[in-house]
Amino acid sequence: MQQRWRTWRRIGVQLGLxxxxxxxxxxxPSTPAVAAPACPKEAPCGMTKPLVLFVVDYSTAMNGPYNLxxxxxxAARWALQDLLWTDNGLLGTHFMLGLVRFGHDPxxxxxxxxxxxxxxxxxxxxxxxxxxxxxxxxxxGYHECTNAEAIAQALDDLPLPLGGKLxxxxxxxxxxxxxxRAVLVQAAxxxxxxxxxRPAAVVxxxxxxxxxxxxxxxxxxxxxxxxxxxxxxxxxxxVPTYVITIGDAVDASFAADLAVVGGTGKPLAIACxxxxxxxxxxLAESLTKTISTGSCGQDLPRVMFLLDAxxxxxxxxxxxQHAPQGMGGWDQLRDALAGSGSIFAHSVMNEPGKRVEDxxxxxxxxxxxxxxxxxxxxxxxxxxxxQNVAWALDPVKSCEAPGCVDPWGMPPITWTFKDGAKxxxxxxxxxxxxxxxxxxxxxxxxxxxxxxxxYTHLGLQLIAQNLASYKQACLMPAALYPCxxxxxxxxxxxxDGKYNSTDAQVQAPLEQMYSxxxxxxxxxxGDAVPALSLEAMADWGSGGxxxxxxxxxxxxxxxxxxxxxxxxxxxxxxxxxxAGSCTEFPExxxxxxxxxxxxxxxxxxxxxxxxxxxxxxxxxxGSTGSTGSTGSTGSTGSTGSTGSTGSTGTSGGGSSSSGTxxxxxxxxxxxxxxxxxxxSTASGExxxxxxxxxxxxGCGCASTGERDxxxxxxxxxxxxxxxxxRGRSKVRDxxxxxxxxxx
Numbered sequence: 001m002q003q004r005w006r007t008w009r010r011i012g013v014q015l016g017l018x019x020x021x022x023x024x025x026x027x028x029p030s031t032p033a034v035a036a037p038a039c040p041k042e043a044p045c046g047m048t049k050p051l052v053l054f055v056v057d058y059s060t061a062m063n064g065p066y067n068l069x070x071x072x073x074x075a076a077r078w079a080l081q082d083l084l085w086t087d088n089g090l091l092g093t094h095f096m097l098g099l100v101r102f103g104h105d106p107x108x109x110x111x112x113x114x115x116x117x118x119x120x121x122x123x124x125x126x127x128x129x130x131x132x133x134x135x136x137x138x139x140x141g142y143h144e145c146t147n148a149e150a151i152a153q154a155l156d157d158l159p160l161p162l163g164g165k166l167x168x169x170x171x172x173x174x175x176x177x178x179x180x181r182a183v184l185v186q187a188a189x190x191x192x193x194x195x196x197x198r199p200a201a202v203v204x205x206x207x208x209x210x211x212x213x214x215x216x217x218x219x220x221x222x223x224x225x226x227x228x229x230x231x232x233x234x235x236x237x238x239v240p241t242y243v244i245t246i247g248d249a250v251d252a253s254f255a256a257d258l259a260v261v262g263g264t265g266k267p268l269a270i271a272c273x274x275x276x277x278x279x280x281x282x283l284a285e286s287l288t289k290t291i292s293t294g295s296c297g298q299d300l301p302r303v304m305f306l307l308d309a310x311x312x313x314x315x316x317x318x319x320x321q322h323a324p325q326g327m328g329g330w331d332q333l334r335d336a337l338a339g340s341g342s343i344f345a346h347s348v349m350n351e352p353g354k355r356v357e358d359x360x361x362x363x364x365x366x367x368x369x370x371x372x373x374x375x376x377x378x379x380x381x382x383x384x385x386x387q388n389v390a391w392a393l394d395p396v397k398s399c400e401a402p403g404c405v406d407p408w409g410m411p412p413i414t415w416t417f418k419d420g421a422k423x424x425x426x427x428x429x430x431x432x433x434x435x436x437x438x439x440x441x442x443x444x445x446x447x448x449x450x451x452x453x454x455y456t457h458l459g460l461q462l463i464a465q466n467l468a469s470y471k472q473a474c475l476m477p478a479a480l481y482p483c484x485x486x487x488x489x490x491x492x493x494x495x496d497g498k499y500n501s502t503d504a505q506v507q508a509p510l511e512q513m514y515s516x517x518x519x520x521x522x523x524x525x526g527d528a529v530p531a532l533s534l535e536a537m538a539d540w541g542s543g544g545x546x547x548x549x550x551x552x553x554x555x556x557x558x559x560x561x562x563x564x565x566x567x568x569x570x571x572x573x574x575x576x577x578x579a580g581s582c583t584e585f586p587e588x589x590x591x592x593x594x595x596x597x598x599x600x601x602x603x604x605x606x607x608x609x610x611x612x613x614x615x616x617x618x619x620x621x622g623s624t625g626s627t628g629s630t631g632s633t634g635s636t637g638s639t640g641s642t643g644s645t646g647s648t649g650t651s652g653g654g655s656s657s658s659g660t661x662x663x664x665x666x667x668x669x670x671x672x673x674x675x676x677x678x679x680s681t682a683s684g685e686x687x688x689x690x691x692x693x694x695x696x697x698g699c700g701c702a703s704t705g706e707r708d709x710x711x712x713x714x715x716x717x718x719x720x721x722x723x724x725x726r727g728r729s730k731v732r733d734x735x736x737x738x739x740x741x742x743x
Contacts, residue, residue: 001179005520015043015079020354021343021638023369026666030230031133031251035163038093038172039144039145039569040094041091041144042142042144043336045437048194048197048199049094049095049096049198050095050098050198050199050200050201051095051096051097051098051132051144051184051187051198051199051200052095052096052098052199052200052201052202052287053097053099053100053132053200053202053203054080054097054098054100054151054179054203054205055101055102055177055179055180055202055203055204055732056076056080056099056100056101056102056121056172056175056176057076057104057162057173057176057204057205057206057207057208058120058158058168058169059104059161059169059170059171059207059208060161060162060165060168060169061166061171061207061208061247061248062076062161062207062246063160063161063162063164063166064166064247064248064277065402065617066148066246066247066270067274067631071160071164072207072246072247073160073161075246075270075276076205076244076246076270076274076275076276077155077156078153078205078276078545078627079244079270079276079277079279079280080280081151081152081153081155081156081281082152082184082276082277083280083283083284084097084152084280085148085277085279085282086280086281086709087284088290089148089303090284090288091148091191091287092146092148092149093144093148094417095287095424096133096142096143096144096147096198096428097130097132097133097143097147097148097151098128098130098131098132098147098151099128099129099130099150099151099154099184099603099642100126100127100128100129100176100179100180100183101126101127101156101174101176102122102125102126102156102171102173102175102179102215103118103121103122103125103161103169103170103172104125104169104170104171104172104175104212104214104215105124105125105172105175105209105213105214106215106526107214108124108213108214109126110176111253112124113733114170115162115169116212116586117163117168117317118161118162118169119159119654119685120158120159120161120700121585122169123157124175125172125175126175126176126177126179127207127214128179128183129151129152129154129158130147130154131143131183131440132147132183132187133187133190133191140190140191151450153438159182160461165574166585168498169215169216170206170214170215170216171208171209171210171211172210172211172212172213172215172227173204173205173206173211173216174210174225174226175211175213176226177226177229177233177241178229178424179203180202181229181232181233181499182244184200184202184233184237184239185493187200190379192682193366195616196237200237200239201239201240201241201242201287202230202233202239202240202241202242202262202583203241203242203283204230204241204242204243204244204258205244205245205246205270206243206245206246206249206255206532207246207247207248207249207255207361208247208248208249208252209248209249209418210224210225210226210254212224212647213691216265216578218703219442226258227257227261229257230258230261230262231261234261234262234263235264237499238274238367240257240262240263240264240282241258241259241262241263241264241267242262242264242268242511243255243256243258243259243262243264243267243268244267244268244269244280244283245267245268245269245270245271247268247478248268248269248324249267249358249619250267250270250271251376252563255267259317268280268282268283269700271610288529293298297531298481298482298483298484298487299484299487300359300360300361300383300487300572301359301360301361301487301488301490301492301493301568301569301572301666302360302361302362302363302381302443302470302483302489302490303360303361303362303381303468303487303489303490303568304364304381304463304467304489304491304492305331305362305363305364305365305366305494305633306365306366306459306463306491306492306494307336307364307365307366307367307393307490307494307496307522308366308367308454308456308494308496308497308525309330309366309367309368309374309435309437310368310369310437310452310453310454310496310497311368311438311439311448311449311450311451311452312437312449312451312454312496312528312686313328313330313333313437313438313496314328314329314330314331314439315328315438315448315449316328319445319448320445320447320448321448322408322409322410322411322439322448322449323408323445323697324408325407325408329496329526330393330395330436330466331395332438332525332553332554332557333393333494333525333557334389334390334393334394334563335554336554336557336558337364337389337390337393337561338387338389339390339400339701342358342386342558343356343556343558343561343565344356344362344385344386344389344582345357346388346561346562346565348566348569348570348572349512349564349566349570355570356382356565357383357385357386357582358384359569359572360565360572361381361382361383361481362381362382362383362385362389363377363378363379363380363381363382363466364377364378364379364385364389364392364393364460365377365378365383365463365466366435366447366459366463366725367454367455367459367460368452368453369438369451369452369453370437370453370455370458370500371452372582373458374438374452375455375459375461376433376435376462376651377433377462377463377466378392378428378432378433378434378435378579379392379431379432379433380430380431380466381470381481382430382545382587382724383481383482383582384582384586384587385432385587386582386587386719387426387428387429387567387587388428388585388587391420391426391428391432391434392420392432392433392434392435393434393435393436394434395407395415395436395692397418397420397434398415398416398417398418398434398435398436399413399415399416399418403415404416405502407436410446410447411439411440411442411446411447411448411449411450412439412440412441413436413439413449415433415434415436417433417435418433418434419432419433419434420432420433420434428587430586430587430635433536436451436665437451437452438450438451439451445566448679453500454495454497454498454499454500454501454502455500455507456493456495456499456500456501456505456506456537457499457501457502457508458501458503459514460506460509460510460520462511463491464509464512464513467513467518469496471483474487488568489517489518490518490519490520490568491513491518491519491520491521491541492520492521492522492523492561492564493520493521493522493523493537493541494522494523494525495522495523495524495525495529495534495537496524496525496526496528496529497526497529498528498529498533499533503536503572506537507540508538509535509576510537510540510541511540511541513541514540514541514542519541519542519543519545520540520541520542521541521542521546521549521564521568522534522537522541522548522549523537523548523549523550523551523557523560523561524548524549524550524551525551526552527552527559531550534548534550535547535548549563549564558641563725569614573739603632606691608717620721648723
């Protein structure tokens with residue numbers, strides 16, 4: 001689990017986002033603008049709702065001005081409540097939410113201390129205002145679909161820090177993160193059935209430099225720096241920390257450092273001068289992408305076929321004549337892999353009615369000559385790819401005039417290789433590249449094909465490199481077909497003669513893959529494979545545990561493949577979360593909508609008026625991107641207690657209307673509403689009733705016509721994920737799928 005989430009650091013921790021986002025006005029973020037959305041419940045084979053803790057700065061610095069009309073606290077409250085109702089309340093329905101506040105601890109050596117004058121309930125510098133689950137219930141049931149409203153209400157009920165004073169509560173940020181970590185650790189303990197696998201994330205909102213436990217000078221002592229906690233959460237448990245800045249923290253290096261070690265790249269600022277409404281939409285969309293794929297088939301083995309694509313595979317009669325259709329090794333190999341009664345269709349002994357293609361993700365690679373290099377991935381690991389393989393290895397598909405008229409005719413033949421994902425038909429969803437060994441002309445053997453050698457080590461090196469890349473990608477939460485750290489991998493190498501490589505060149509990648517836990521089964525097709533060479537490759541690929549398989553013809557090849565897969569899949573059960581089979585749901589085609597280009601996570605809105613990030617462009621087919629992620633609630637190594645649990649749903653005492661300079665209880669008042677302490681409007685456009693944030697506000701805000709674009713993009717992503725998994729996930733609720741909120 002830890003390794004799965006560490007991949008974010010290796011890819012530069014840039015989070016993928018979808019499209020431009022509008023900053024339109026809402027009448028009241030604390031009240032949903034539309035009817036309450038349906039609540040999809042968690043269920044076996046359904047999505048696991050990520051646990052997200054909001055950790056909010058409650059220092060008196062939050063009473064400082066955000067703009068001429070509102071304080072930082074009011075702006076932060078508005079932005080957070082607006083975030084909770086983004087996309088028709090998607091965060092509330094598809095995430096488990098909690099709220100933690102932090103200030104400072106007047107006496108770190110004495111438990112139970114409170115800040116003089118504070119009526120909000122801070123104890124020892126923190127408070128869990130809204131717990132993500134029932135702390136008193138023996139079953140610790142999660143507050144599914146209710147905590148968005150609870151958090152919005154809690155924020156409404158809170159008074160200004162110390163009644164609006166500008167001094168008195170400092171910012172012990174480390175204490176806030178430690179409290180969040182303790183909540184996550186306790187959640188894992190209280191829900192042992194989850195095995196620490198529930199995704200989780202921390203969202204920290206801060207307004208300035210942090211202090212030590214008792215307050216005072218920033219970052220004194222040095223151990224008060226919260227960076228190490230964020231780093232431990234991310235590297236130890238895969239829990240990223242998103243950083244939201246406001247006030248003095250905007251563009252501050254300490255906030256940027258925290259976001260980097262927390263795995264989220266850079267902070268997101270609440271800094272639009274006109275209004276804070278909508279500025280956190282990129283965060284909502286980044287989190288949303290973590291629920292766009294399911295777990296169907298994540299535990300199924302991955303198998304890579306590595307095929308000898310030397311020219312001898314096209315010949316018969318001792319390599320002296322180009323084989324007629326169906327007679328050569330290439331045609332027999334293709335038929336054994338993907339023809340009628342092929343290994344894809346083979347019924348595995350321990351799963352009656354289930355075939356290899358239903359129980360394993362299969363890929364195909366080829367190798368041939370070295371100059372020019374001919375090794376390539378024909379199709380990468382995937383389910384239901386029999387049609388892809390049959391098409392890719394069919395000489396007819398690569399035969400195009402004038403280079404080729406008859407794919408089984410006399411040499412020379414020039415093949416035209418194609419990508420079946422880019423031409424329609426076949427219009428595959430997965431990149432599938434056709435391949436046939438070279439069929440050049442030789443005066444010495446005018447009837448035989450030549451040109452492709454047998455550089456086996458180049459093929460082995462290719463699949464080893466591809467395997468490393470695939471593992472890194474499939475461990476990401478946005479992977480089309482997620483894997484786990486325990487997913488099984490093995491190779492099937494099929495050769496038809498001596499290799500041109502040296503023994504050392506072939507031995508090295510086989511032994512390295514085996515030491516990494518990947519066994520390579522070896523089959524010699526025909527009678528030209530030296531017995532010693534076959535056994536040596538089998539030994540190198542299995543640590544001396546397996547013999548090579550000899551297959552003089554297609555029947556023996558099919559028998560060898562069946563033997564390998566019956567043994568390799570003996571302990572594999574059909575995934576109950578995958579409905580149907582490849583017979584019912586074959587490889588989908590590109591008639592489906594593909595993901596659109598994504599933008600990159602960055603500073604969404606700034607005082608200087610930077611626009612939203614531009615599209616990254618390029619193809620997205622078959623790619624995990626750099627999307628935002630959530631991690632796991634697994635143990636962080638430092639357990640700690642949750643301390644005072646507080647009340648679930650609302651804060652401690654205090655009235656939001658008490659004291660001088662108090663603010664309205666509704667974080668998003670109407671355009672012309674004012675209060676005794678702060679006016680909730682900005683001059684100019686607010687008085688006309690126009691949507692705030694639209695137009696030339698200097699915030700990179702989207703135009704009114706673009707408001708629904710993110711919802712469309714996310715909906716397409718969710719649709720694509722469901723379609724690409726061929727109906728396997730039984731629960732992938734779309735009734736509340738990402739329709740843009742009514743503004």
